[in-house]
Amino acid sequence: MTLLTILLLAGAVILTRVSSLRTAVGILGLQSVIVALACLIFGLKTGEFHMYIAAVLTAVIKVGLIVYSLWRVTLQLKHEREIANFNVSFLLAIVAIIVSYGFVNKVLPHMAGETLGAAIALTMIGLLMIIARSQAIMQVVGLITMENGLYLLGLSITKGLPLIIEMGIFFDILVAVVVLVILTHRLKYSFETTDTSILNELKG
Amino acid sequence: MTENIYLVMLLLFSAGIILPILTSGSPKITNILAHGLAVLGCLAIVACSVEVFMTGGVTFTYAMGLPVGSLIIRIDNLSAFFLLALGVVGTAASIYALGYSREYYKQRLGLMAALYNCFILSMALVLTVSQVAYFLIAWELMTVVSFFLVNHEYEKTANTRAAYKYILMTTLGTVFITTAFLILTMTVHSLDFQMFKGASLTSTMRNIVFFCALLGFGTKAGVIPLHIWLPEAHPAAPSHVSALMSGIMIKTAIYGMCRFFLEFLGVGPAWWGEVVLFLAIISSVLGVLYALMQNDLKRLLAYSSVENIGIILLGIGAGMVFMSNNQPVLAGLAFAAGLFHLFNHAVFKSLLFLGAGSVLYSTHTKNIEDLGGLIKKMPYTAVFFLTGAAAISALPTLNGFVSEWLTYQSLFYLPQAVTGILPRLGSVLLIALLGLTGALAANCFVKAFGVTFLAKPRSKHAEQAKEVPATMLTGMGLLSLMCFALGVWPQGMLKLLQGVLSQFAGLEVSTLFNHQWYAAAFNIPQANGVIAMPVVVGMLVLGLIAAVLVYNFNGKPKNVEGETWTCGIIPNARMEYTATGFAQPVRRAYKAFLRTKDTVTADKSLNPYHGVKMKMTVGISYLIDVWLYRPVKKGILFLVNRVKPLQSGNLQHYIGYVLLVTVVILILGVRW
CATH class of the missing domain: 1.20.5 (Single alpha-helices involved in coiled-coils or other helix-helix interfaces)
Incomplete structure (x- = not known):
């Protein structure tokens, strides 16, 4: 479990330095695989049947559908690259990890050292991605990273959320991604680019 | 019994809110349904208050659960007194609305009628709800509904501006009111008004609560310097709504102040009363000065409301000073004066607003410079408006006189009650300034009545004026009767006020009005030879009869040849005294306060030396x-x-x- 956590965080940190959209989507797929694995391990540990279902759902939706649709989009966006200050986002990601572990240490000392800190860090890094990236695809990647963080949070605190809530979250995220993918298409179609920084033109 | 009447009242108004929206097809049906229900509802309010006066206060509680707890309705004598004012004015205004609403047949009548019912209902709730959360909800409901009514004719930008100014200011006031309530709630751990009595607060906290209540309710009451919304919002609303806003809505703020100052906070330090007196006298003097400067009839009335709120607060402030000095009888007199004036103002100010509405209805203008000569076209309206104007100028045999006379009497004792040379001087000045206010108010209403109704019409609008429909006249007639009734026979109202005030600690009213004459003549042995108002009326009537006899004795008027006047030209409307001209002496005299900005420009295009056309613009800054x-x-x-x-x-x-x-x-x- 610890190994998986470390892998997840490492993936997230690496995400902040990636400029190629396809690499980012690949890393995202790997992360989702790790989350599904974590889910499976939890299921083995606790023997709860619904954890297996959750693992399968994660695999199908996050690893399968979402990554596939994003991949399809990136294939069309051959000339798009993320241009941002990677050093700053990298540093911020490190700071986010430190802050979240410190926070967990302070508030819930008995939970320290578990995955809780990593979950919070993952959520914050995801939000940072949304803020700091201008490519629409990268923002979607950030959103899913956040979602992974939240999922991990649920796993680490409650030993698995009730299935119905997890299903809700899954479909929510699926719909969000579908909408975002469509929007990205439209962006490409209307503005010839998926760089969201030009959307400032809409300001009244 | 009271509870049943109260529930019937709620039901009537609820129907009055829903039905007009459902019957939007035919404005005539909407009008009759909505305002008919409003009349019935207002009568139920009157019945409710009479029932409370006869059988004593009632409390009924409805468990409503979360989130704000059970609804407590408590109608004691104070609530009943305000309810009576609401019921009387509401009935008259609703009857009036039956006719006046014809103006709005093509202007969202259904919406206006529904809001009108909701407005009266919310005021009734404010006056009866006795639980913090529901009180604030009702208070805000009243504000929001009146905001929409002010904004009803949103086609005019001025109205929208007025509405937004209004909602901004009153929201600010609500912040203070909420703060005051929250401090009390946190101290006694209860939302029930009854628990606030004698809450053990530190003196700092008490002062904070006092100021919050004064500022919060003062905003709604239109106390200067928090009045700026009032002269904008009252003219913008439809006239029957203006009558209710000026007559009752701003009085609900006085109700709140009475609750806080008499009940929750109890007897406070003397400087509380002095602060209230200070604000009150500023409101009266500046209010009436500004009123005199207005040429918009409804705006003039709105500023006059500011003045009258000042006079009401003079009574209340003096009462607070007397209370803290441990002079319960004088305190009772002062509070009785304030509350009596409140009731009177509710009656005659609504009457005047309805009168202004009638003028607006038949001439479609509020600018008195364009009016004139209406007494011949609209004789009944003129008589009713004159009654209101005489009442507000505090002429004897009308109700305004009684309450102002009581206010004077309580103020005469004020110099004895305060200590220190400055407060004493101030309290003497107060009386003088109140006298000044009265004189200016009389001047103001001579202008309002004279320029609007007398002489010759100044415009086409005024020439084509017609008398208003019977329903409108009935509404105004009711209030005029009320003015006379309360002026000639005020004892009934004074008895009611004794009942209202006797429940509060620190006031002693049981012996106050034992004398025949409603003057509280202290130190004068049981009066022999005092004259009562009916005697005065009798004398006036005798005088009138004598005048008629003398007139008849002189025989018919005959034509007398004389010198030519106006060089033989037939006098026309341009020769008349204008409203601005009438107010000019006062403008000059109070230049320093009014900051007059008068400019005279000569158009020198035709004659380079002195010009042929002169243009004068007059203005004041606030x-x-x-x-x-x-x-x-x-x-x-x-x-x-x-x-x-x-x-x-x-x-x-x-x-x-x-x-x-x-x-x-x-x-x-x-x-x-």
């Missing part, structure tokens, strides 16, 4: 605006402009703010 509101406005704009760059239009920045705030809250939350 000290409060210049000194208080403009700096505040500038400050707010300055701050806003500093903060504006935060709104970059970039979504990612906004998400960044959210993240930043989250992190900061987390860090603060764990007290790193």
Whole structure:
């Protein structure tokens, strides 16, 4: 479990330095695989049947559908690259990890050292991605990273959320991604680019 | 019994809210249904209050559960007194509305009628609800509904501006009221008004509660310097609504003050009363000065409301001073004077607003410079308006006289009650200034009546005026009768006031009005040879009869040849005394307060030396605006402009703010 956590965080940190959209989507797929694995391990540990279902759902939706649709989009966006200050986002990601572990240490000392800190860090890094990236695809990647963080949070605190809530979250995220993918298409179609920084033109 | 009447009242108004919206097809049916129900509802309010006066106060509680707890309706004598005013004025205004609403047949009548019912209902709730959360809900409901009524004719930009100014100011007031209530609630751990009595607060907290209540309710009452919404909003609303707003809505603020100052806070230090007196006298003098300067009939009446709120608060402030000096009889007299004036003002101010509405109805203008000569076209309206104008000028045999006379009497004892040379001087000045207010008010209403109704019509609008429909006249007639009844026979109302005030500690009213003459003649042995108002009326009637006899004795008028007047021209409307001209002496005299900005420009295009056409523009500037509101406005704009760059239009920045705030809250939350 610890190994998986470390892998997840490492993936997230690496995400902040990636400029190629396809690499980012690949890393995202790997992360989702790790989350599904974590889910499976939890299921083995606790023997709860619904954890297996959750693992399968994660695999199908996050690893399968979402990554596939994003991949399809990136294939069309051959000339798009993320241009941002990677050093700053990298540093911020490190700071986010430190802050979240410190926070967990302070508030819930008995939970320290578990995955809780990593979950919070993952959520914050995801939000940072949304803020700091201008490519629409990268923002979607950030959103899913956040979602992974939240999922991990649920796993680490409650030993698995009730299935119905997890299903809700899954479909929510699926719909969000579908909408975002469509929007990205439209962006490409209307503005010839998926760089969201030009959307400032809409300001009244 | 009371509870049943109360529930019937709720039911009637609820029907009055729903039905007009459902019957939007035919304005005539909407009108009759909505305002008919409003009349019935107002009669139920009157019945409710009479029942309480006869059988004593009632409390009924409805368990409503979360989130704000059980609804407590408590109608004691104080509530009943205000309910009586609401019922009387509401009945008259609703009857009047049956006719007046014809103006609105093509202007969203259904909506207006529904809001009108909702408005009266919300005021009734404010006066009866006795639980903090529901009181604030009812209070805000009253504000919001009246906001929509003020904004009803939103086609005119001025109305929209007035409405927004109104909602801004009253929201500010509600902040203070809520603060005052929250402090009390936190102290006694209860939302029930009954528990607030004698709450054990530290003196600092008591002072804070006092100021919050004064500022909060003062905003709604239109006390200067918090009045700026009032002269804008009251003219903008439809006239029957203006009558209710000026007559009752601003009085609900006085109701709140009475609750706080008499019941919750109990006897306070003398300076509380002095603060109230100070605000009161400023409101009266400046209010009437500004009223005199207005040429818009409804605006003039609105400023006059500011003045009268000042007079009411003079009574209340004096009562508070007497209370803290442990003079319960005088305190009772002062409070009785204040509340009596409140009732009277409710009656005659609504009468005047209805009169102004009638003028507006038949001439479609509120500018008195364009009116004139209406007494011949609309004789009944003129008589009713004159009654109101005479009452508000405090002429004897009308109700305004009684209450102002009581106010004077209580103020005469004020110099004895206060200590220190400055307060004494101030309290003497107070009487003089109240006298000045009375004189200016009389001047103001001579102008309002004279220029509007006398002489010759100044415009086509005024020439084509017709008498208003019977329903409108009935509404005004009822209130005129009330003016006479309360002026000639005020004992009934004084008895009621004794009942209202006797429940409060620190007031002693049982012996107050034992004398025949409603003067509380202290130190004078049981009066022999005092004259009562009916005697005065009898004498007046005798005088009138004598005058008629003398007139008849002189025989018919005959034509007398004389010198030519106006060089033989037939006098026309341009020769008349204008409203601006009538107010000119006062303008000159109070130049320092009014900051008059008069300019005379000569058009020298035709004659280079002195010009042929002269143009004079007159204007005044409002000290409060210049000194208080403009700096505040500038400050707010300055701050806003500093903060504006935060709104970059970039979504990612906004998400960044959210993240930043989250992190900061987390860090603060764990007290790193």
